[in-house]
Amino acid sequence: MTTTTVPSTADTHAPPGPWAVETHGLTKRFGDNVAVNDVELLVPRGCAFGYLGPNGAGKTTLIRVLLGLTHADAGTMSLLGHRVPRHRDAALARVGAIVDEPRFHGHLTGRQNLKILAAAREPAARGRIGPALERVGIAHRADDKVAKYSMGMRQRLGVAACLLGDPQLLILDEPMNGLDPAGMREMRDMILSLVAEGRTVVLSSHLLDEVERTCDAVAIVDRGKVIRQGPISQLLAGASLEVQVECSEPGRAATVLGATSLGAGVAVGPEGLGVTLPAGTGRDVVAEINRVLVTGGIAVYRLQVLQASLESWFLQVTSRLGEAP
Amino acid sequence: MTTVSDLGTPPPPPHPAPSGPAVAPPDHRGRWIPTGTMITTRMMELRKRRGLMIALILVTVGIPTVFLVIRLLMHAFAPKTYGPAGGYQIYTALVSGVLYVFGFIVAATLGATAGSSDLTEGMFRHLVVTGRSRLALYLARIPAGLAIVVPLVAVGFTIVCAVCVFAAPTRLEFNGVNVPVGVSRAGLESWAADHADEVICNFGVRLGPSTPDVSTLNAVLNSVPCGNGPPGSPVNVTQGPGPQGQPQVSQAQITEAARLIAASNYSDYARQFLYPSDTLMIKSGLWLELEATIGLIVGLGLGSLLGQRTVAVILMIVLEIILTPILSRARIPHLSNLQRAVVGLATAHLAPGGLPVLGGGGGGPGGNGGNAALLPESTTVAVCVIVAWLVGWTVLGAWRMMTRDA
Numbered sequence: 001m002t003t004t005t006v007p008s009t010a011d012t013h014a015p016p017g018p019w020a021v022e023t024h025g026l027t028k029r030f031g032d033n034v035a036v037n038d039v040e041l042l043v044p045r046g047c048a049f050g051y052l053g054p055n056g057a058g059k060t061t062l063i064r065v066l067l068g069l070t071h072a073d074a075g076t077m078s079l080l081g082h083r084v085p086r087h088r089d090a091a092l093a094r095v096g097a098i099v100d101e102p103r104f105h106g107h108l109t110g111r112q113n114l115k116i117l118a119a120a121r122e123p124a125a126r127g128r129i130g131p132a133l134e135r136v137g138i139a140h141r142a143d144d145k146v147a148k149y150s151m152g153m154r155q156r157l158g159v160a161a162c163l164l165g166d167p168q169l170l171i172l173d174e175p176m177n178g179l180d181p182a183g184m185r186e187m188r189d190m191i192l193s194l195v196a197e198g199r200t201v202v203l204s205s206h207l208l209d210e211v212e213r214t215c216d217a218v219a220i221v222d223r224g225k226v227i228r229q230g231p232i233s234q235l236l237a238g239a240s241l242e243v244q245v246e247c248s249e250p251g252r253a254a255t256v257l258g259a260t261s262l263g264a265g266v267a268v269g270p271e272g273l274g275v276t277l278p279a280g281t282g283r284d285v286v287a288e289i290n291r292v293l294v295t296g297g298i299a300v301y302r303l304q305v306l307q308a309s310l311e312s313w314f315l316q317v318t319s320r321l322g323e324a325p
Numbered sequence: 326m327t328t329v330s331d332l333g334t335p336p337p338p339p340h341p342a343p344s345g346p347a348v349a350p351p352d353h354r355g356r357w358i359p360t361g362t363m364i365t366t367r368m369m370e371l372r373k374r375r376g377l378m379i380a381l382i383l384v385t386v387g388i389p390t391v392f393l394v395i396r397l398l399m400h401a402f403a404p405k406t407y408g409p410a411g412g413y414q415i416y417t418a419l420v421s422g423v424l425y426v427f428g429f430i431v432a433a434t435l436g437a438t439a440g441s442s443d444l445t446e447g448m449f450r451h452l453v454v455t456g457r458s459r460l461a462l463y464l465a466r467i468p469a470g471l472a473i474v475v476p477l478v479a480v481g482f483t484i485v486c487a488v489c490v491f492a493a494p495t496r497l498e499f500n501g502v503n504v505p506v507g508v509s510r511a512g513l514e515s516w517a518a519d520h521a522d523e524v525i526c527n528f529g530v531r532l533g534p535s536t537p538d539v540s541t542l543n544a545v546l547n548s549v550p551c552g553n554g555p556p557g558s559p560v561n562v563t564q565g566p567g568p569q570g571q572p573q574v575s576q577a578q579i580t581e582a583a584r585l586i587a588a589s590n591y592s593d594y595a596r597q598f599l600y601p602s603d604t605l606m607i608k609s610g611l612w613l614e615l616e617a618t619i620g621l622i623v624g625l626g627l628g629s630l631l632g633q634r635t636v637a638v639i640l641m642i643v644l645e646i647i648l649t650p651i652l653s654r655a656r657i658p659h660l661s662n663l664q665r666a667v668v669g670l671a672t673a674h675l676a677p678g679g680l681p682v683l684g685g686g687g688g689g690p691g692g693n694g695g696n697a698a699l700l701p702e703s704t705t706v707a708v709c710v711i712v713a714w715l716v717g718w719t720v721l722g723a724w725r726m727m728t729r730d731a
Contacts, residue, residue: 067454069731089355092456099454103447107373116370116448119362120457121354126362161451 017081020045020169020200021066026075028058028065028224035061037224039075043202043217045168048195050215050232051204052314058224059204060100063173067097080168093122096162097171101178102154106147110138110157113146118164125164132163137186151178159190170194173204188214212310220317228317232310239313241281245273246302247293256296262288272302354457359465363457367469371439381431381474385481388427389419393488400492411492413598419485420609421680424478426645428613432474432620433627433641439466440628440722441637450731459727463629467719470621478617479610486606493600500527500590506599510591517587524583526551531589541574545582548574608677616672619714620645623668626718630725645669653699664700668714671707673699 021043028036035058043049053059064070066077068088077084082091104113111129118125133139136156141149149157155178162170172191176184191201191214205211211218212232219229228235247253250273254266257275262285265276277285286305293300372378396410443449443462452462497506502523505516517524525546587594601609620641627637649669657664664670702710 064731069450069453089456089458092454093354095454095456097454099450101447102451104451105370105442105446105448107375108370112369112373113448116366117451117455119360119366120452120455120462123362158451165455 018045019043019078020049020080021077021202023062023066023077024075026062026065026077027073028061028070029073034224036065036072039221039224039226041219041226041229043200043219045200046195046198047216048191048201048203048214050211050218051202051221052206052208052211052218053221054206057221059221060173061224062221063097063099063171063202063204067092067095067099067171069099092165094165094168095171096165096167096169097173098155098158098162098175099171099173101151102158102161104146104154104157107145109143109145110149110153110160111142113157114161114164117161121165124166128164128166129160132160135163135190136160152180152183155179155187156183159187167199169200169202171202171204174206175203176205176207176210184210208309208311208314218310220314236310236313237279239316240279241277241285242306242312243275243277243286243289244271244302244304244306245275245289245293245300246271247273248299248301252296253293253298256292256298257289260292262292264289354455354461357458357460357464359461359468363461363465364468364472367439367465368472370442371435371469371473374438377435377438378473381435381477384427385424385431385477386484389423389481389485392419392423393484393492397488397492409492409494411489411600412494413489413600416485416489416601416606417680419489420482420613421676424481424485424613425616428474428478428481428617429620429645430638430642431477432470432617433624433645434634434638435470435474436466436621436624436626437628437634437637437641439470440625440630441632441634444632444729445634449729453731460723463723463726464719466625467622470625471618474617474621475614478613482610482613486601486610490600495599497597497599499594499597500529502527504594510588513587513591513594514584517583518580521579521583522549522551524586525549525579528586528590530586541578542582542585545574545579549579605677605680609680612672612675612677612680615675615711619668619672619711622715623718626720626722629722632725632729656700661700665702665706666710666713668710670700670702671710671714674702674704674707675711 019042021041023039023041026036026039026041027034037058039062041062051059051062061070065072066079066084068085071085079091080094082088084091104110105116108116111133114129114132115126118129130139133142136159138153138156138160141153146154146157155175159172159175162172175187175191179187188210191203194201195216203211203215215232217229217231218235219226221227245253250268253273254268257264257266257273263278267274267276275289283305286303290300290303393410393415396407396415399407400410443452453459496503498504502520505512508516526549530542530546624637624641627640628634631637649667652664652667653670653673655664
């Protein structure tokens, strides 16, 4: 993707306020199934925000409700400070979104599809078609029919469609789908560049590694409810501490550590002894583990504190939910 | 229980958040009126459907063109066997039998496509996310569709008019006799006096109670030799024959009888033309465009309501080809008012005089026989029915579009 910049008015048209997206008690039901369950979501402006959850957690449904693609059964919401659905037109004027797999008129070219979408926006949107196509890297295929596009190219065209409105807020639902590794990297760079321009990007994905690399804050949704949200650094600070120990007698080491009052969970695996310490454990506990083992006559070859990742934290959170009655 | 961390204050964004004035510039995307650009791009979307456009052109322009070209060629190669390609009767047949029916179906197909394509092809969601009024998105399709279907019908109609006028017969044949064109009653009587034998032998005789001297007329009919048959044999006398043994008739009596017969046929003759008049063509053109407009708007509403094209098109064809002819002619007790609500019946009642309606099955050429076979309906009621269909289907289609989950 190139670094062409879409002419920006991202900092001029919205009412002030700290939140790009704000929902309170938002609920959406399909019959007995509660797809969005009393969601309280606060997305700060000017950041990349990940919206994470397993399949069927209600991510796409929440996005559809936010965008007015379907109505909410309860709750309030606002986009860029505009209450929706009451001021939906004003809110969506500066919102770009991809929901689900982006689909277009296959018999038209990419450029013609964008013309249709630009016509539904303000007159200036027509002038953004070329730069948007350049920015997402499909300008050379812009005059080919969309029916001939790959999935990845349609994703890029979807992002180009988002850029037509010079959005302050972009909501991208699984934007990495269909992209090859190079395409994913380009998409990541583009998202970061959009954020650098002062725009807010909400990224719905289950690709945790990509989200961790791209986003500043996340919300975890499961079974329609937001169960955690906040800056990634804060959330990971609440994750348990993993320590990998390579020693002479892993089995005995597990027994020795289990008998202490460290509160550690111990497991012996092919890579050695794995020790899980509760969240908030200080680094001195790592030294205590080493002392206990050496005192017990066990030779310690390596002792490594594993950096908590979004993936491991996500799995911890969701596994706890799974264990809940 | 939802656990939300740090809800009170937002985390500091890594980049400066945009902070702008509270007042947004005027943006009228919430208005229900579509912009010109929306209409032109929608028209482009429809026009770029190559398969659909080819089918529409073939049906609207191709069918009458092929028919007329074949007639032109046949007449050119065997003029004595095949009559001229154009003329009044060909015009009425093509307008009411082809353009009327197929124009409606073509327009309905285009409307159903316009009403459902965004949904089936995934563009509806993109359009809704722009924040543009859904009503405006719907209404933009009406002028866009009309901008395609009206010229299409106009082209087909123009071809029919051109051929029917410029390749019209040069002589008017009435009851197998070449007669002068466009003469008055007195003129026809005068011409009949000069061609008494042809008139007496070929024209139908319609005697009424006011016909003077029926016995003399019958004597004339029985005395004039017509071809190889007995005197007066081809003549269809609708009143009882005169007494046998008529005296020999004079030439003056024969001439007078021919005048009388010509006068009795004048009303039929007056509806015979070599080619359609300018007035009839203008009225027919407007009538065809009205029918196409109805087809487009109903098809659009139905397509939007159903969310798919195929079923909508099938239903429209069934309405036009099957239901409308049946409901327009059948006399169903207690349901006549319901029958009058059929839009095809209403448009048939608005057909210009001189056109057989509803597929040409209703009446003879040159008359209002088609209307006579239809369930009676006043012009006011017909107009109301048409307006109700246009408004009703627009409301239905727009309502569905505004309430549909995207």
